[in-house]
Amino acid sequence: MAHAHAHDGHDHDHHHGPDKGIMRWIKTTNHKDLGTLYLCFSFIMFFIGGLMSLVIRAELFQPGLQFVDPEFFNSMTTMHALVMIFGGVMPAFTGLANWMVPMMIGAGDLALPRVNNWGFWILPFGFAMLLSTLFMPGGAPAGGWTMYPPLVLQTGNAFPMLIFAVHLLGISSITGAINVVVTILNMRAPGMTLLKMPLFVWTWLITAYLLIATMPVLAGAVTMLLTDKYFGTSFFTASGGGDPVLFQHIFWFFGHPEVYILILPAFGIVSTIIPTFARKPLFGYASMVYATASIGFLSFIVWAHHMFTVGMPLAAELFFMFSTMLIAVPTGVKVFNWVATMWRGSMTFETPMLFALGFVFLFTLGGFSGLMLAITPVDFQYHDTYFVVAHFHYVLVPGAVFSIIAAIYYWIPKWTGRMYNEKLGKLHFWLSAIFINVTFFPQHFLGLAGMQRRVPDYNVMFTDFNVVSSIGAFAFFFSQFIFIGNMLVCMFGKRDGKVSDRVWEGTHGLEWTVPSPAPYHTFEDPPQVGENGEPVSAGQTAKAH
Amino acid sequence: MSADLGPAETKRRKRRSVWELALLTVAMFGFGFAMVPLYNALCELTGLNGRDKGMQIVASVQEQPDLNREVTVQFLTVVNGGREWVFKPAVSEMKVHPGQLYTVNFVAENQLDQDVVGQAVPAVTPGKAARHLKKTECFCFNQQPFKAREAKDMPVRFMLDPELPADVHTVTLSYTFFDVTELAQRSAKPNG
Numbered sequence: 001m002a003h004a005h006a007h008d009g010h011d012h013d014h015h016h017g018p019d020k021g022i023m024r025w026i027k028t029t030n031h032k033d034l035g036t037l038y039l040c041f042s043f044i045m046f047f048i049g050g051l052m053s054l055v056i057r058a059e060l061f062q063p064g065l066q067f068v069d070p071e072f073f074n075s076m077t078t079m080h081a082l083v084m085i086f087g088g089v090m091p092a093f094t095g096l097a098n099w100m101v102p103m104m105i106g107a108g109d110l111a112l113p114r115v116n117n118w119g120f121w122i123l124p125f126g127f128a129m130l131l132s133t134l135f136m137p138g139g140a141p142a143g144g145w146t147m148y149p150p151l152v153l154q155t156g157n158a159f160p161m162l163i164f165a166v167h168l169l170g171i172s173s174i175t176g177a178i179n180v181v182v183t184i185l186n187m188r189a190p191g192m193t194l195l196k197m198p199l200f201v202w203t204w205l206i207t208a209y210l211l212i213a214t215m216p217v218l219a220g221a222v223t224m225l226l227t228d229k230y231f232g233t234s235f236f237t238a239s240g241g242g243d244p245v246l247f248q249h250i251f252w253f254f255g256h257p258e259v260y261i262l263i264l265p266a267f268g269i270v271s272t273i274i275p276t277f278a279r280k281p282l283f284g285y286a287s288m289v290y291a292t293a294s295i296g297f298l299s300f301i302v303w304a305h306h307m308f309t310v311g312m313p314l315a316a317e318l319f320f321m322f323s324t325m326l327i328a329v330p331t332g333v334k335v336f337n338w339v340a341t342m343w344r345g346s347m348t349f350e351t352p353m354l355f356a357l358g359f360v361f362l363f364t365l366g367g368f369s370g371l372m373l374a375i376t377p378v379d380f381q382y383h384d385t386y387f388v389v390a391h392f393h394y395v396l397v398p399g400a401v402f403s404i405i406a407a408i409y410y411w412i413p414k415w416t417g418r419m420y421n422e423k424l425g426k427l428h429f430w431l432s433a434i435f436i437n438v439t440f441f442p443q444h445f446l447g448l449a450g451m452q453r454r455v456p457d458y459n460v461m462f463t464d465f466n467v468v469s470s471i472g473a474f475a476f477f478f479s480q481f482i483f484i485g486n487m488l489v490c491m492f493g494k495r496d497g498k499v500s501d502r503v504w505e506g507t508h509g510l511e512w513t514v515p516s517p518a519p520y521h522t523f524e525d526p527p528q529v530g531e532n533g534e535p536v537s538a539g540q541t542a543k544a545h
Numbered sequence: 546m547s548a549d550l551g552p553a554e555t556k557r558r559k560r561r562s563v564w565e566l567a568l569l570t571v572a573m574f575g576f577g578f579a580m581v582p583l584y585n586a587l588c589e590l591t592g593l594n595g596r597d598k599g600m601q602i603v604a605s606v607q608e609q610p611d612l613n614r615e616v617t618v619q620f621l622t623v624v625n626g627g628r629e630w631v632f633k634p635a636v637s638e639m640k641v642h643p644g645q646l647y648t649v650n651f652v653a654e655n656q657l658d659q660d661v662v663g664q665a666v667p668a669v670t671p672g673k674a675a676r677h678l679k680k681t682e683c684f685c686f687n688q689q690p691f692k693a694r695e696a697k698d699m700p701v702r703f704m705l706d707p708e709l710p711a712d713v714h715t716v717t718l719s720y721t722f723f724d725v726t727e728l729a730q731r732s733a734k735p736n737g
Contacts, residue, residue: 180560220577239664239723
């Protein structure tokens with residue numbers, strides 16, 4: 001996306017413009033370049049993870065074993081999850097943070113540009129390791145992305161690759177998170193107090209803290225797995241006095257905050273887009289901030305709702321049930337605030353707004369099935385069924401992924417100086433919104449009827465819904481090429497000069513005060529932010545202007 | 546905010562933030578490991594998971610049979626990972642009086658043509674009964690070596706103490722037998 005900057009006319013001013021050629025991307029410490037790299041990387045991963053999901057859906061198109069071995073099928077479910085979470089959604093959000101956080105708070109770059117470069121370039125190596133296991137004897141990890149022992153300890157040669165890949169991805173996330181926190185706490189433009197920050201910045205600040213607090217715990221857990229397998233320890237080996245259930249506790253102590261890491265930035269994006277296209281300020285800004293913080297806090301005390309069936313005392317089951325339901329309160333505050341923002345607004349429905357609205361509606365549906373799963377007694381029925389699969393795909397695909405798509409449609413005119421094709425954007429939205437429901441809605445019914453996760457075969461009575469779901473999955477996957485094409489035209493197409501600095505009529509905030517496309521360096525001298533959060537003096541966005 | 550503080554002060558603050566966050570990262574890495582003893586302590590304290598004193602020998606107990614109360618004790622056995630092993634209790638359940646010592650025999654037979662070492666791991670359900678099941682003798686206290694095709698009778702001597710909560714009428718004592726031949730060999734060789 002920022003590739004276009006290479007051809008800017010501003011290269012020859014006294015600031016360094018981007019280098020030429022491939023070394024620009026390898027050596028870059030520019031937040032916009034790294035944001036672009038993160039986003040492109042995440043789209044490659046979305047593509048690979050998407051192909052894996054198509055293998056899964058092709059196999060599940062009919063009962064019986066058609067295309068792949070059960071072992072390979074399990075590898076696909078495991079790798080699909082790891083690739084989509086750690087390679088798709090998280091780098092995409094980090095990419096958006098790279099691009100937008102400095103521009104939104106009036107900073108010249110992130111606080112630690114070299115660390116930023118390093119954090120990104122770990123990722124391709126981590127994923128090269130992880131994906132290389134697909135070609136190893138014994139195959140890729142197939143014990144589920146949650147890596148529960150003792151099953152995961154039976155993984156063959158892929159096991160150490162899996163562990164070290166998780167370590168690398170963890171290091172990358174932590175460096176990214178530290179960078180974001182240091183930037184937000186220390187580099188805000190004068191006048192930009194904490195409670196004037198755009199909500200995307202707020203949600204990312206809290207996400208970054210969650211990352212710093214939980215990724216090391218995951219690193220510890222997988223390290224224990226490694227020593228259990230190769231160094232004779234018995235953290236999780238029952239025969240040596242360990243306890244496999246302990247792993248589940250440690251894993252989900254990471255895992256539950258992780259799901260908020262995957263959704264809080266989405267809340268920030270939607271809270272930015274809806275006011276723009278409703279042409280009203282966000283309803284209840286402060287309550288949004290506090291709701292985000294409460295969700296962040298609550299995420300640390302609900303983890304065992306992932307393991308209700310593991311055999312916990314009644315008191316623990318009740319505690320985790322009620323604390324889980326409590327999360328619905330701040331989340332509900334957010335949903336009501338979004339709706340109240342739209343209330344009597346003069347709304348228009350450009351593509352980013354459509355995706356944001358799709359997010360609000362479909363994410364809420366996913367939230368409702370989450371509430372059902374929170375009820376301990378019924379969870380014994382739902383546990384490890386397709387109901388769970390439907391639930392977390394509703395919050396992750398029309399949730400996190402729709403928000404990423406919305407963000408890109410929303411900001412790409414600012415990044416590249418070229419408007420995307422609105423007709424194709426709308427077509428992309430409607431195909432996505434329809435087929436995501438075709439894919440995942442029937443899975444609720446399958447789960448309630450008792451179809452298990454992570455099994456390549458099923459009872460013939462589940463056939464019809466599985467056929468529908470598979471058709472939806474293929475159609476959804478191929479609809480995304482409209483998006484890719486649309487974005488490629490924005491990145492590489494000729495600029496038509498029709499994009500103004502504000503891009504959209506209802507935009508507010510510092511990022512819209514810089515020219516479109518955003519110059520390579522912005523806010524080298526910070527702007528002064530006034531009482532209302534709008535800039536008083538624009539600052540010098542780029543020396544050339 | 547701090548951009549108006551001057552570059553030196555901003556730099557100092559940034560450095561401070563980085564150190565704080567790096568420290569938090571290291572601390573949370575440590576916390577992951579600290580969860581192991583924390584979890585064990587919690588299990589000990591609450592009898593969670595039915596682990597509790599299961600692995601510990603009780604040296605002496607005083608017999609004070611409560612003849613008015615009868616509790617059913619069930620015995621369950623599992624062989625982990627489909628090993629070639631027979632492992633079962635001589636009786637599947639018995640009625641006991643709290644405060645009296647009983648002996649139950651478990652039969653184990655190695656069906657392989659090679660020597661193996663087994664380790665039984667006990668669990669008690671319900672969890673709140675775990676601390677009240679006292680064992681003076683159990684094969685689970687030690688690793689059990691088996692010669693090829695060897696069969697053994699392995700006794701457990703146990704007592705339910707009279708403080709067993711009144712609402713417990715059935716206690717299940719389960720043993721899972723693990724093949725720990727590799728583990729035993731490793732610890733037999735020093736520095737191995």
